[in-house]
Structures are given as structure tokens and as C-alpha cells.
Amino acid sequence: MEFNATLLGQAITFAILVWFTMKFVWPPLTNMMDERAKRIADGLAAAERGKQDLEAAEKRVADELRQAKQQATELVLAAEKRANQIVDEAKDAARTEGAKLVADAKAQIDQEVLRAKESLREQVASLAVSGAEKILRKEIDAAKHADLLASIKAEF
Amino acid sequence: MASNATEYIQHHLTFWKSSHEGGFWTLHLDTFSVSLILGFIFLAVFATVARNAKMENPGRLQMFVETIVEMVDTQVKEIFHAKSKVIAPLALTIFCWIFLMNTMDLLPVDLLPMVAQWIGHTFFGADPAHVYLRVVPSADVNATFAMSLSVMLCIIGFSIAAKGLGGWTKELFTAPFHAEGLVMTIILAPVNFAFQLVELAAKPISLALRLFGNMYSGELIFILIALLPVAFQWILGAPWAIFHILVITLQAFVFMMLTIVYLSLAVEKH
Numbered sequence: 037m038e039f040n041a042t043l044l045g046q047a048i049t050f051a052i053l054v055w056f057t058m059k060f061v062w063p064p065l066t067n068m069m070d071e072r073a074k075r076i077a078d079g080l081a082a083a084e085r086g087k088q089d090l091e092a093a094e095k096r097v098a099d100e101l102r103q104a105k106q107q108a109t110e111l112v113l114a115a116e117k118r119a120n121q122i123v124d125e126a127k128d129a130a131r132t133e134g135a136k137l138v139a140d141a142k143a144q145i146d147q148e149v150l151r152a153k154e155s156l157r158e159q160v161a162s163l164a165v166s167g168a169e170k171i172l173r174k175e176i177d178a179a180k181h182a183d184l185l186a187s188i189k190a191e192f
Numbered sequence: 193m194a195s196n197a198t199e200y201i202q203h204h205l206t207f208w209k210s211s212h213e214g215g216f217w218t219l220h221l222d223t224f225s226v227s228l229i230l231g232f233i234f235l236a237v238f239a240t241v242a243r244n245a246k247m248e249n250p251g252r253l254q255m256f257v258e259t260i261v262e263m264v265d266t267q268v269k270e271i272f273h274a275k276s277k278v279i280a281p282l283a284l285t286i287f288c289w290i291f292l293m294n295t296m297d298l299l300p301v302d303l304l305p306m307v308a309q310w311i312g313h314t315f316f317g318a319d320p321a322h323v324y325l326r327v328v329p330s331a332d333v334n335a336t337f338a339m340s341l342s343v344m345l346c347i348i349g350f351s352i353a354a355k356g357l358g359g360w361t362k363e364l365f366t367a368p369f370h371a372e373g374l375v376m377t378i379i380l381a382p383v384n385f386a387f388q389l390v391e392l393a394a395k396p397i398s399l400a401l402r403l404f405g406n407m408y409s410g411e412l413i414f415i416l417i418a419l420l421p422v423a424f425q426w427i428l429g430a431p432w433a434i435f436h437i438l439v440i441t442l443q444a445f446v447f448m449m450l451t452i453v454y455l456s457l458a459v460e461k462h
Binding site for chain 1: 218238239342
């Protein structure tokens with residue numbers, strides 16, 4: 037054990053090493069490491085937030101899907117109902133129309149029959165009159181017996 | 193063999209001195225240069241890594257450096273509760289520098305001295321018997337005391353910074369025995385002062401001698417093992433070297449931890 041100036045030299049070296057470490061080694065390294073730790077923490081927080089967002093979004097999607105399904109079911113039901121209604125209405129209308137057509141046709145037929153009967157009667161009357169005329173030409177004066185003739189005609 | 197062995201050991205335990213007369217202004221050139229080179233290696237590696245540190249995808253060297261920095265940072269944060277910009281870099285420097293100096297113990301005991309002898313003989317025409325080189329700086333009391341006395345200066349500096357010059361001086365005379373009343377205070381003042389001086393002196397002495405003792409004894413045992421026949425050296429050398437891996441790390445760690453503890457005691461208010 038001998039103490040000498042080496043001690044001073046070593047102390048100076050030591051002081052320089054400590055100063056250099058304090059200036060150029062420690063701050064950049066610890067700053068970088070702190071920043072990295074912060075970044076990792078931020079990343080984890082962001083991931084957690086993302087997970088929560090995803091869960092919320094999934095829940096909302098499920099809700100909307102359920103709502104949409106319900107709406108669709110309602111729409112289909114309403115449409116079916118409406119369709120039935122339309123068919124019913126159309127049936128009713130068709131039935132009414134058909135009845136009307138039948139009624140019209142019947143009325144026309146009746147009319148036609150009436151008209152045919154009329155013309156037939158007239159023809160029969162005129163035939164009868166003309167027959168009677170031919171028979172009675174000589175004794176019956178048309179002008180004289182016009183009343184009679186008309187009454188006969190009316191009787192047909 | 194006996195005188196030969198003694199000579200061999202003595203040769204290994206002699207410093208490479210700047211002058212042969214001795215005296216205070218003699219430098220141990222081996223301790224000084226080896227520790228300086230190791231210190232610069234430490235600074236070069238750590239400063240390069242610090243300058244090129246990447247936040248993402250750090251390389252292996254950066255991870256290694258970060259592990260050490262993290263370890264030191266954790267210890268400092270756990271023990272030292274005041275704010276200080278000095279203490280963490282101080283602790284890191286102490287740990288790495290002492291570790292590197294201790295690591296020189298693991299080199300074969302004859303390797304660097306033989307290189308030195310060859311260089312001295314070939315280029316300077318020196319007598320190989322008078323070329324000395326001790327490669328473990330921490331086995332030199334000058335190196336260990338240089339650090340521990342610097343730590344003691346830090347202790348005093350930290351105390352004064354935390355308590356003020358008056359507060360520190362007052363504490364020198366009023367602790368560890370707290371007196372009540374003026375008379376008792378005056379009676380206890382010299383006792384307290386003596387205790388404080390012993391406490392203050394014991395810290396650097398224990399720090400320095402613990403490291404020095406471990407490294408010196410380790411080196412000595414390596415030298416003794418080197419005296420064995422070559423075929424049998426590994427039987428003792430290998431276990432001792434493996435054990436020494438633990439010792440050199442532990443001694444560096446202990447020196448660093450005690451420095452942090454002493455400094456945290458220094459800033460604490462009683």
C-alpha cells in the first residue's frame with residue numbers, strides 16, 4: 037500500500053468520466069427510454085380504447101340489424117295485408133261490374149224482346165188489317181171505318 | 193524454485209512507476225493508463241449507443257446498455273428520493289468502470305505483463321526483469337481510494353447542498369446524540385463531532401478497502417495458481433475464475449449501491 041499522485045490522477049479521470057456520463061450518456065438514454073415507455077403506454081391505452089370502440093360498434097350493429105329485421109317483417113306483413121286488401125277490392129269490383137253487366141244485358145235483352153214483340157204485333161196487326169182490308173175491300177170504306185181499324189190495330 | 197517463485201510473485205506485484213525513487217509524485221503508470229483506457233472504452237460504447245439510440249427495434253448492444261442503465265436507474269430511484277442529476281450518472285460510471293477494471297483480473301496473469309516485457313525489450317531495450325505491469329487497476333489502493341474519496345466529497349457536497357453550510361455544521365455537533373439544554377449540548381458536542389468524523393472517514397475507507405482487498409486477494413491467488421505445473425493450473429484456475437466472475441460483478445455493484453445509500457443518507461434530514 038503506497039499512496040502517491042496516482043490517486044489524484046485517478047480522481048481526475050473519475051471526475052471526467054462522471055462529467056461525460058452526466059452530459060452525454062445518461063440524459064439521452066433515459067429520455068429515450070422514458071419516451072418509449074410513454075409511447076408503449078399510449079399504444080396500450082389506444083388499443084384498449086379501440087377494443088371498447090369495437091365492442092360498442094358491434095353492439096350498435098347488432099341493434100340496428102335487429103331493428104332492420106323487425107322493420108322488414110313489419111313491412112312484409114303490411115304488404116301482405118295490403119295485397120289481400122287489393123285482391124279483395126278487385127274481386128268486389130269485378131263482382132259488381134259483372135253484376136252490372138249482366139243486369140244491363142238483361143235489360144237490353146228485355147228491351148229487345150219488347151221491341152221485337154212490338155214490331156211483331158205491328159206486323160201482325162198490319163197483316164191482319166191488310167188481310168181484313170183485302171177481305172172487306174169492297175164493303176168497307178177505309179175512311180169510314182178508320183176508327184174501327186185503329187181500334188182493331190190497338191187490340192193486337 | 194522458492195526464490196524463483198518469490199521473485200515471480202514480487203515481479204507481478206510491482207507497479208510500473210514513472211520514477212524509481214518513489215515519493216508522492218510518482219505515478220503508477222499501469223494503473224493510470226489501464227483505467228483510463230477502460231474508462232474511455234466505457235464512454236465510447238455508452239456514448240455511441242446513447243447517440244444512436246433507437247426507440248423502436250433496438251439492437252443487441254443497445255438492449256445491453258439499456259439493461260445496465262435501467263438497473264442503475266431502478267436502484268437510484270428506490271434508494272435516493274431527492275432530486276439529483278448527478279447521482280444516477282455517478283452510479284452508472286462507478287458500476288461500469290469498476291466492473292471493467294475488475295474484469296482485467298480475468299485475463300491470464302502473464303498475458304499483458306509478457307506483452308509489455310516484449311515491447312519493452314524489443315523497442316526500448318529494457319531488461320525484461322525490470323519491466324513491470326499490474327493490469328488490475330482496482331487492486332491498487334490509489335484507484336479505489338480515488339473513487340471513494342471522490343464519493344466522500346460528494347457526500348459532503350450533497351449534505352451542504354441539502355442542509356446548507358450552517359445546517360451541516362450544526363449537525364456535525366448535535367448528532368447522533370441529541371442533547372437537551374445548553375450544558376448537555378456543549379458537553380456532547382465534542383463526542384458528536386468525533387462520532388461524525390469517524391462516520392465520515394469510515395465510509396470511504398470501507399468502500400476503498402473492500403474493493404481493493406477483494407481484487408488484490410483475487411489477483412494474488414491467480415498468481416499463485418500460475419505457479420502450479422501447467423497441466424494442473426486449470427483445476428484451480430477454472431473454478432477460481434468462474435467464482436471471480438461473481439466477485440467482480442458483486443464488488444462493482446456493492447460499490448455503486450453503497451455510494452447511492454451514502455448519498456441518500458447525506459441529503460436526508462435528521
